[in-house]
Amino acid sequence: MSDSRTPASPGSPQERWARFRFSVVGPLLSAPPAPGELKGELERLSRQSFNHPIMEGRKIRLARVTIERWFYTAKKAQNPIEALRRAVRKDAGRFKILDEKAAEALFSQYREYPYWSYQLHHDNLAALLKNHPFLGALPSYPSLVRFMKAKGFRRKKRTRNEGRAGLDSSRARLERREMRSFEVDHVGGLWHLDLHFSRHVSILGPGGQYLKPVLLAILDDRSRLCCHAQFYLEPSCEILVHGFCQALLRRGLPRRLLSDNGGEMTAAEFVEGLERLSILHETTLPYTPQQNGKQEHFFAVVEGRFLAMLDQVQDLVLDSLNTMLQAWIEGDYHRAVHTETRQTPLERFLKGPDVLRSAPSPQELKEAFRRHLWRKVRRTDATISLDGSRFEVPYAYRHLDKVRIASARWDLSFTHLVDPKGGKSLVRIFPVNKSRNASGERKRVDLDVPSQESDRTKGDLPPYLKQLLEEYAAFGLPPAYLSHTKRNDKESDEIRKESQS
DSSP, X not given: OOOOOOOXXXXXXXXXXXXXXXXXXXXXXXXXXXXXXXXXXXXXXXXXXEEOSSSTTOEEOOOHHHHHHHHHHHHHXXXXXXXXXXXOOTTTTOXXXXXXXXXXXXXXXXXXOTTSOHHHHHHHHHXXXXXXXXXXXXXXHHHHHHHHHHTTOOOOOXXXXXXXXXXXXXXXXXXXXXXXXOOOSSBTSOEEEEEEEOSSOXXXXXXXXXXXXXXXXXXXXXXXXXEEEEEESSOOHHHHHHHHHHHHHHHOBOSEEEEOOOTTTTSHHHHHHHHHTTOEEEEOOTTOGGGGHHHHHHHHHIIIIIGGGGTTOOSOOHHHXXXXXXXXXXXXXXXXXXXXXXXXXXXXXXXXXXXXXOOOOHHHHHHHSSEEEEEEOBXXXXXXXXXXXXXXXXXXXXXXXXXXXXXXTTEEEXXXXXXXXXOOEEEEEOBOOHHHHTTOOOOOOOOSSOOSOOSSOTTOOOHHHHHHHHXXXXXXXXXXXXXXXXXXXXXXXXHHHHXXX
């Protein structure tokens, strides 16, 4: 056999050793030596150097008896490579390196400090067992590493959410539930939406300062097509609605949407707008970004392929950045074969099957993404209060105690009274124009109360009071009170004189 260096074959160590042993004795099996010459062939092989099957670059030599044992083992076997595998130890996977109390101490230490390295766990366990020898003996560092890996105690990364409420319960839930990849069967069955802050590229803002732009992206789950992506100066519900409406107009209405629990995604304007468009909104579990993994992978591709080309570009502005982004998405991302689907996102999107619906008009989308609120009508001037501003209610609705309005926080000028039962817009309302009202001109109000005169003569008693008097007189009893007549001054003087005489 040649002693030339060859790269180590891929596979497990058992498979590598089996192939290596077969390569040593294989020539003796394919061309058996003549009677009496086997010993000489074995001696010749024992004087050769071979490449180590595991450690690349290392040379080893084999004893004659070792090669002879491999030869007869392979000769008797139906499958020589399988017979030449290293035997698995009977106690493989069954090891006990810690006493029960020491293992409990290690478990408690890991639960409290899951982000420690294995070496730090070993050092702290050594200090603990030194002060409490009754817990047991300290295992070696390799044994401790094997034990912790067998128990699933992997080192966890620190997150920026450390110490926040709900993080521990989220980790416990992930440890108790398995994670599985998924993909819907229809285009438009599920869209992903998220915001991403650029880490490496800055743009020149309107005020001359450099800003980190935020990327809004919407992906189709089945095809991985980017329904829409756009950079903005800062995150808000307004830019979320702005970008999502563009995705709807370009691709159609999906059936479901998956996003995280950010303030923009859970704002009333966005949530209520999805309900009016019959789009089921689902959110990821708290502190579980891996549920939206397809979106995170898209952001990694944007950072690694698109934004990486802009590292040396000076004085980027928002419009030029978005123009280049659209060119990259349509010319590169949509036409690159996906490693998992084996199709380009554009090809997979067009082939379907799809459950998309036709998108409404831009005006209907603008009306949909608004919050609906109840406001009390002020009687004096028929106005309502909304976000610190007063709006005039048309006099046709001044008799209502409360009115339902539709408005978006970023555009109070587009506010309507809506039908509380059907949700349809009735009339647009505007803020109070105090300068115009200061002119003193007022419109005449036509009252809905009939103006015809009453048949009752002025001064007559009301009908109900007449009825009560008639019923009271029907009893025939005297009045149940004593009258009191006030005397005048002359009568009072006469009575006083008579009493003095």
